[in-house]
Amino acid sequence: MQFSSQEILLSREGDYALWLPGVPHYWSAEEDSVIVTVRWPSVSGDSSAIKN
Template identity: 65%
Template sequence: MPANVLIGNAQTEGAQRRGWFVGGFITPLDDPRSTTALEVKWGVHAEGDRRVEWSAPADTATLSILVQGRFGLQFPDGEIVLAAQGDYALWLPGVAHTWCAEQDSVVVSVRWHPQQA
């Protein structure tokens, strides 16, 4: 193993935190995956999975990237569908959203605190 390199499995490590495996919620604090700079999620969703409640993190931007499947994201003013591998959506803090897996899907999501102007 090269020095200063951490390996693991995103799906296994995020299993207890709804897929989130990097972020400030990781303990112990000296674990390299414990950071307040960003959060990373490996989301595995069966066809028909959905989050019906709206979420609008007030202080983080979010980037969701489709690895496989077909994944719908609903926003107050419209809906987008991630349909091709690599399709992504990025939204700013405070933007409400919900989602639905239109097919079995894998989605990587990253949240971070954008720079303040």
């Protein structure tokens, strides 16, 4: 995961990251992975495009 001030590598099963709403970021998977995103509270119309 890349944030403006740091990069975070989630490398083991169960690793996770938390950040506040409105923090710009992006991520990429280096191998087949299962990614779960939870937004709370959710915002109507808020979504992210999937990059291939």
